[in-house]
Structures are given as structure tokens and as C-alpha cells.
Amino acid sequence: MLMPVKVRGFWVFTILKLREEAVKSIPSLKKSNVLGRYEIKKSLLEATISNYLSACSTALQIPDVGEELNVFNRNGPEFIRSGGETFLNSFALKFHGEHFNLFELINLISSQYYEGAESSGRIIISQNEHPAVNVTLKFIDPINLSNHKAIRKLLEMTSDSISLLANGNEAYGMGYVADYDFKEEDLFIIEFKGHFKWELKHLEEILMIVEYFQPKLPRERIGKELFSDHLIRIFSSIKHDDINTVWDIIQAATEQKHGTMVVISNKAAEEADRLNSQCINVEPINFSSDIMRLVTAIDGAVLLDPKGKCHALGVILDGLATDKGDSARGARLNSAIRYLDTRDNDECLIVVVSEDGHINLIPYLKPRIPRHWIDYLIKDLQEVNESEEVDIRVFNQTMRNLERLAFYLFPKDCDTINELRENIESKIEPDIIRIVYRDFIPNPEMNKNYYK
Template identity: 35%
Template sequence: MWEHQSLFRVSAQLFAEGIFNLLDRNLRPEVFLLGLASGREEDDPQSVVVEPASLRYTPAEFGSIKSLAASFEQDIGPRENVYHLHPQDHDRMEKQHWYELVCRATDQTMQQIVKKRQENRRSFCSTPLSLNGYLVVVVVQLAADAFNAYYTLPGKQGQTWPASLPHAAVLEFLHECTRALREADTADNEQPVLDRDYNEVLRGAGRRLMLRISPGNMHGLYDACLGVAALRHEGDEGRGTMLLGRRQHAAIVPVLTLETPVPLRDHRSIRKLLELTEGRTGLVSDASHVFGLGYAVEEGDARYEPLATVHFTNHYGWELRHAGHTLMRVVSNTPRLPQGKVQADNFARVVRQVFPDVNDEGVDYLWELALEASGQSHGTMLCISTGAKPEAERLRRQCFRVVPRPMTAPVLRQASSIDGAVLIEPTGVCYAIGVILDGQATEKGDSSRGARYNSAVRYVSSSPYPCLAVVVSEDGWIDLLPSALHT
């Protein structure tokens, strides 16, 4: 298609890994390019180009996309005539309409291929971009089980309607790829550049999600919440709830109504009003103004309707929830997926992946220890490694070695009260406490997270032994970092 297509595809793959690894490493993104020749018939062998050429999908599997797109046009039927003042406007609108049909056809084709092959993948396609005689589509695939594990908003979803934070991140990623291709088409060097900061992409995804959730699709809600969370009132952190709904919403019972609604951009006033919230009672906002206090009716009430709420949890921290489900957590202006208590089935799956010799009884035993670690409010780390004994010897100058003994929950609670990791074997035998983990620097780190998280990432990335780190951060985040996903 063009000279630098392989370089762009590799750049897009690394870009996707950097973004989605910050959300959930189990998403395992895979990016490829699809080129549909504009001037060739579908039976022409060169009518479809797949990059990379070694991809498991063949060009022939995408040969009928343009015919499928044309059939969608027939199904739509005659469209309303729209007259434009300039002929180029009409051509541009017609091209955009055709590109949307091609995108829809590509998406349907990918769904059929994945279903036929019984792959555990979710596919997303960008709107085509005309480049050197080809309609270029960027396709990103994510692990379906990991993607579907998160709560999604009900109703329609699409190119501008994200249903979850991972979906919003996909849309933001595809937007960046299309932008880079468009700029390369007009630049002298023709080399697409994907240089946007990963966290900035996630901030864009957070804004997309907030735009979807806000009543009337009001812009600025995300940044308003950032501004409110950054303020203190008389030295105290901001804590409270804000209900999002149109004015006089039937599912919101008013408690106190302001005579003059306060603009949401007035961060200091909103921060002060948060002091009035308590329990179920929160500020009521239409994403533009706050017009009082109220609370949502119970689910069994005839007026009930799932509502979006913003929960300010601490300084620079807040959460977006819908119908009781957490859609995203924002810490220091960085959106992340909700990380609550470790789930038993997910923990067991990861343990069996990293330590295939551990039986069900052993998994239950490690699960009990992980639960105890996850309950530490000050943060801690449990490192499970087949090389716990030699690693305790290697790190003897940066840990407290102990006489080997089976770890129990009460002992773990005491051992994890000091800084550093608790180092145990998959059998549960402990060899060291207060371990300062080392490891080589890696791009898989996250500058927005603390030293505990990043040291664990470095350690499991470079460890010669199969290992699993259970990282509990002081802000309540819980991460499972298995070495198997870093090799």
C-alpha cells in the first residue's frame, strides 16, 4: 500500500500495548492493517492487502467487504436529498457515508471470521482512510474474556458511543491511528507518527466515556470533576457524591433545591457543597450546573432508572459509577479500570497459568493468603515464586530471611506490616519478608503508579522463575502481575 506500512503497523502494535497494558494486561491487544484497493475488482488477487503478510487471516477472507458494504446501501434505501452550497462538500459527505458502510462491513466480516474460528477475540475497526489508492482500515483485537469482564453501559454503542472504559480506549486508539495516517498522507516524509502519551490517550478515553454518560451529552464534565477533586476544603480531602440526571428527574428525590444553580465550572463552590452530602444524599447535577441535594429512589420503586454517579473518594481521586457498577477510577488525572478485591476465579486462573503443578487445594491455600494481603489498608505485596529459596539468598542484603515455614493468614498480616514483599513458594513456604525487589527497567511500568507497583513489574518481567506478584497499593488498587504474561 505504501512504503512505511510495516513500520506503522509495528508502531501501532507497540502503541496499543502501551495503552491497554495500563488498563489490564489480560486484554492482549493485536493490531493489523487491512487495505482495500479502490480501483480493483474483488476477484483481483491484489484487491486486498493484509499487513503483516504473515497474519493468520488471508486476504481472500476479506474479499467481499465492498460488496457487503454496497448491500448495506441497498438495505438503507433511498436517502433524503441534502443540497450543499459547494460541490466538494457533497463529494466529501458521500465519501464519508461510503467509508462508514465499509467500516460496518469490515466489522461484520471480522465477527464472522472470529466466530468461525472460535477465537477468544473482540475486533474493532477504524473508519477507512484513502491512502495511495487503498482504503486503509486499522483493526485492533482484544481478548474477549477480559474485555467482556467489565460492566458495560446499556443501549447503543459505536464509533462515538463507548460502552465502557476499554471500549472508549479502543475508540481513542483508532482515532489516533487515523490521525497519524491522515497527517502522513499530507506530510513530506510519509511516516505516520504515534507519539501521544499513553496516559493522555486514556484521559481522552475518560472524556469520551463521561460525554456518553452525562445528561444531554454535555462537554467538560470530566475536567470539572478533576478540578473539584483537586481542591481541599478547610484542609480536608473532598469526599462526597454527585448524581447525574436531567432536572426534575423522576428517579431523584429532591432534598434541598438551590434558588440559583451553581455552574459546574465553579469548582470551589462545588467542593464546598460536597460537604453537605452524606450517605445516599448527594449533589444533583445535569453535567452543567448543580441545582441542589437529592437521593436516588430504591431499585424496586416504579420511578427507578439506572443513574450515573460521581463519587469523590480522596484528594485527586474520584470514581464514575452507573447503576452501582464502577466504570472507571480516576487517580491524579489518570483513568483506570476498577480494581476491587481479587476475584477468586480470576486468581485461580492466573495461578494455574503460572504454576500448572499446583492442585485445587494449593490454589485455595494461596487464595486465602491473597485475600489476607488484599485486606491491608496501607498497601503490601505478596510474591509467589518457584525460586523463592534461591531468590531469598540472592536478595539477602535487601530482605529479612526467615527460617522456612508455611505461611498462614495471621502471620502474613504481621509480616506484611513492614515495607517490602513477602516471598513464598507456590507451596506456601515463606523464605523472606520485607524484600526489596529488583529487576531491569521495562516499558511495562506506569509512571502514574507508585514504587511498589513498578518494582513488582520490573521483578516479574526479569525473573528467571515463574512468579506471581499480588500488589496492594495504598490507594486500594489490587493488581495480579504474573510473569507468564511478560515472557
């Protein structure tokens, strides 16, 4: 929350409410002060929120604010981008006591090719003569980071153990980190992952991912609770010990840097025989994590049964073209979607690990919710409809909550909500600005198993 703005004699506060659990899950630094005076942002989220609230304060100073709905000149992605700039650029203040556009410099470096190869390598950013930085090669004349081509060339000399060293403004040598106290939060790593792609890290924790100038938070690796829930809901006879076995195998598969795919099927043996000409059949065996890391290094999927036994390696999945695919995603994911679309009577879960580390579960099942959530919201809508005067605030809040849970509505729910909404809207004065809501339509994939 920023300082309030006085509008027509009233002090107006802008407050942004967030879920505490979600905020705590976001990677963040602990310290926020530089030289005891200047505040730096601890995360991409904090920097974005700060920029958003600042824009709100500015908007409140517009004459006759509120007479038009659109008061911002930026959309959501633009706020996130400015948040990323603010977050990274504050490191320049941390190391130099002055602002400059480090975010822009890193993006331009990531855009450079070297002999046809996309950007790769790492830059360690810290103060000069940092006690945890061991310099193996020192440049007599430091190279400014704005010299994009020269920096890109130097990145070719980096490896897993040796990085380019910079102070946020200039590259001054090559070296590595040893005995760093992470509580100091004064040493960061920029890791280049391809053309216009890079990550900001504190040690091995990814604070921000940037692709084509657009910052985003790191994707959460698949959690055991979510994965176990999918196994329980898809495989009718799976045991607790089987879940743990399969989980350990999947954990090993997700470490494959080049991406991989694991198919878990109750008909794994039959599928191994059917696809014999396009896979390597093996005697059913429970893999260790180490073996799983090895077998996922080759092309094709690994075929498991629900007990975690492997039946085939390097499986080339078949399937027919389907409108459920996504042309914006990779061949591996679309292959999994096509295959699953032809296995209507099978209990099957496919884990797709992309080259960028993103993990997809196919099918992805929405979380289960208590049925009474829907019942309470319908009851709230009925109360609004029965009241003598429509409470527009309660009506809009209820409708927004129903829109968030639209997937979980049965046909009868949709009919009831649509009828109530129409009745309520007919009672609202026509000259009042209102939100237009569409009719709810039942989702064909919804069934009672999505209720707890």
C-alpha cells in the same frame, strides 16, 4: 469502521481489529442512543476508537498522504484522553441535549483542596427528579459545577450513604440512590479518590479511572486461574485443596482498603523464627476470611505457608538494595522485591495490595505458551529467506510476532532468527522504506518451564 475516504481514485477504508475476548472484558454500557438520534459512546474504549478512526479519516485527506510516516498530531495517551472526554461529555448530551465539557469540570473539582485535604466524596449525576434518587437536602439555588471551590466544599458533606446530587451541569442537593433499575443507564456516580484522581461508575461498576487528566480502564482484580498458576509453578508440592485455601485467604486480603502484603513461603516457620524481633509470631493456624481482614489492618506482612497456615503477623521484611526495584512504585512493593531477591533457594510468592487497589504478584511469571508458537514463526522466517522474492509483508508480520514473544526465545532461537533476518534484509532493495529490527538477545530469566 467509519465511512471510506477517496484517495487518488480509490476508496480507502480504515479498519481496526481487536481481540473479541479483550473487548468483552472491558466495562461498558449497553445503550448507545439518546433521544433516538444522537449516539453516545458506551465505554472509554469505544470513544477512543471512534476518535482514532476519525483521525485516520482526517489524515487520509492530507495531500500526498503516505509520503511521510508520521501523519498524526497526537500520540496514544492523547487519543485516550480525548476518548475519556468524549465518553464523559456525552452524558451532558444524555441529560441536557447539549454538549459541554463535563470532563474538564470534574478534573478541576478534583484539583481543589479543602482545608489542606485532597478531594474526596461522591457526586450522583442524573436527570432532575430521577425516581431512584431520594433527596434529603435540596438547595434553593443550585450551584453550577464550574464553581469548583464551592463544589469541593460541598463534597465534605458527603459520606458512604449520602452523596452530592447533580444533573451534569448544576448541583441541586444531597441524597442517595434507592431501587435503581441498572438497565436504564441514566444514573452515574463520580467518586473522588484524591488530588486529580476520580472514577466514573455505573452503580458499583467502574467505567473509567482518571488520574491527572489521563483516563484509563480499571485494573482487573487478580484472577484465580492466574494466581493458581503461580502457586503451581512456584511450590513444587502444593495440593489442589491448598490452592483453594490460600486463594480464599488472598481474596480477603485484597479487600483491605489501605493496602497490605501477604508472603507465602515454603520456609514460613523458619522465617517467622528468623524475623522474630520484627514480627508477631503466632502458633500456625488456618485463618478464616474474616480474621484475615482483621490482621491485614495493621502494618507489616502476613506470613503463610503453602497450606495457608499463618506463622506471623506484622512482619517487617528485610533485604538488600537491588536494581530490580522501581522508585516510581511504593515502599511496600519495593520492600517485597528486596526481600525476595535475598531468598534465592526458597519457594516464595508475595502478594502486594496497594492502596489504590492494584495487586502485584512477586515474582510475576509470564504466561506459559506452547513451544510450537516459536517453531512456527522461525519456520515462516525460513520460508521468507528461501523464497526468490522477499515478501516484505510476511517478513514484517513474522518479526513483529517474534518481538511480542521475545522473552520466550532461547539463545539458539535468537541466533537463528538474527541470522535469518540479516539474510532477508540483504535481499531487500536499498531504496525501499524498511523497518529496522534489532538483534534478539536471550532473557536470563527464561527457562523451559515457560513452555506448556
